[in-house]
Amino acid sequence: MIETQQASIQDLINTAISHLETEGDTKLISYTKEITDIDPLTFFRQAETLGQNRIFWTSTADHFYITGVGNAWEITAERSPFAETEREWNRLMEDALIHNPYKLPGTGLNAMGGMDFDPEKEKTALWKNFQPSQFTVPAFMLTKRGHSCYLTTNFLVKYGDHPFQLANQLEKRERELFANNPTPEEKMSIEKKTEIAPDAWKQLVKQTTEDIANKQAGKIVLARELRLKFDKKADIAGVLDKLLATQSNSFIFAFEKGEDCFIGATPERLVKLESRELLSTCLAGTAPRGKTVEEDAAIADELLHDEKNLQEHKFVVEMIKQAMLDYCEDVMIPEEPVIYPLRNLQHLYTPVTATLKSSYSIFDVIGKLHPTPALGGVPRKESMAYIRKHEQLDRGWYGAPIGWLDSNGNGEFAVAIRSGLIQGDEASLFAGCGVVKDSDPEAEYEETNIKFTPMLSVMGEGR
Template structure:
């Protein structure tokens, strides 16, 4: 591992402390260095020794992974969450002392987090540890980008801090985090399963169909919950390990807050920004994988030809185009979807490429895109009103935007599906489906069962 430049960090810390004494404002110091390769999952597991919250985010297809440990700063917003978060983030960027000679995506000052699906929905006790919007700047950050590894320390200083003491504490923490002898624990098994109100959920699907048949909506997405009792307290590292091995084309994520962890493997990108280059994804329309190559191909062709799924997919394509039209130029959307295969499922997929106009940000796009018709329905307000009245659960962060943004003008958000909330030896899994005029209630129910599979399988079900 490359040695920390102690005198350089000590100088930055002293400078920050002097600034705090002068202006009394919050002062963040961020220092990034390149380090020898370490398995991000080993780093994540080692972080347990620091007894701090952990965050994991990876995109195997992009050879990108970040692991956050602890909290240097939290951006929490309740009402105007997009505006409040952007305002506070921009203020931090202006005032922070950032030493990052690499300026690689995912390094430097970086915030990771998410928000609830519907801020108008009253929060239940299930999601008591997850605010309507929360983005954390980790105290320690490991970034793996294109086979190169970086380590970032983010520190919030006060006027009474001492640089040498702070530096000593950082070195002690770093030594624990880079303990390569750490072993990933074994997975857990499922003791029991309980579907939460399946008949009531089917009734809500029936009511949604009636509303659509009256032309009061075109599509309504309804989610349901599967409660699990595990044989032992869940080992988050073991679950992530299995998700990485079984869901290679998805975003793997885990957000710890207190004793709870929201975790999953979502295939659905909401939006990615590299400077002003925007990439979004239309992912709607679902079918299972086949047992043989021939069966798999046959199911894929059937999905491409299926009127119900193509209509559902087209809702998303049109919405994304409409949502970004005022914010972007050079919008490029293919005319037809292709098949996007996962381990357990296959989806209809259409990429969207565009250029973001100078005066707009990632938050403008996320605000316009969420919720997509794939997670809410269309028209948006009518479908959300129906969901609030008839859905049997508080979605919390399920189905909502989760992601990261850095001080190098890079950011990425995904839609938090194929996920679950772990609470010790208990887990709640979530899955939904889009109800349209031709929906078959039992078929929609079976589709949600298929969508439970990615999380069920890694938990031992």
């Protein structure tokens, strides 16, 4: 990694070209500067005029946003997503020319993306535009922390490039991004909802309870799909706007790949790493919100004492605890969960903090944590094999790690639940639930209906 403290883009291009020796040689440049405060969603909407893929990420509780536009570099992997992605990311960082005097999380060279829930599961056409593991270094990236904004420009310099001409081209594209003439919001309505084989799914839940009783596993998470048809092409920025307005305490995200967009608002952090300090969260056990303060409190109290939900939560806590003990020091876990309230739902919640040992990376932790018992089951190997064999849904990136990492050693990943895959004027929504030996198929079916609610509520009014 070559780092500079004071330089213009043209200076960096000159430096990069001096390192290139033969035809075909390239070098990635990453240039970060502080800019005037701008709304990340406005930036995202304006970027549509460039006709390039966009990425949106926010941790709403932290007032932290990243918006990416275009593709300066891409890292893909097949069967070993954690190891392959880490190897290629380290190789990219070693060779890149980086100007980032701020060193703040989410600034500088940054890769954003996700991966399949299960790379061994046979893929279907539903996720044709998404690779098993795919991380993008955006051509332009806006990072907002509180009221401070930073713009990072990432681009490849080729042998023979002209510094002045290339710098002018980048400046022109930047002006287009900040022209402040975004496309207007297109209001959309849901014309049709189609549940994918609900009766077969209930039957699978029943079969799974019997298999669990016969000691095939302790818990198995089963997911299902709801297909939507809209009256017009979906407005991604409009959906994000509604998610921002309604889903506090969530990670709100959108990953465009061609004509498709994986979008959602997940409350479940997998891991956050900042200056070697690590935070993970156990989020398992679900109930609806009440219509009154009294009803809401009563439901929360019932959730805190419900044996099935407490057992489900304990599975997750124990798994994350063991993962942290393998890679971390100073692991801290509260003894009892608390309630984590969202607009439509409330969950049992336990935070886990630790210090990552110097010999390990965020990929080691992600690989150890994924899939959590909240998305796979217990034991992991047996539950994953069961899902792979019996579940008809191709989960793709649903339920998998999504997030970002930067060249400063920071990163954050969430579990991609409460999500949907938008495809033009259609979309697939996904929801799952943990099945144990005493599970009732009808009750589990209703739980998935509750979990569809956050995304349904922002997709437009039904007709």
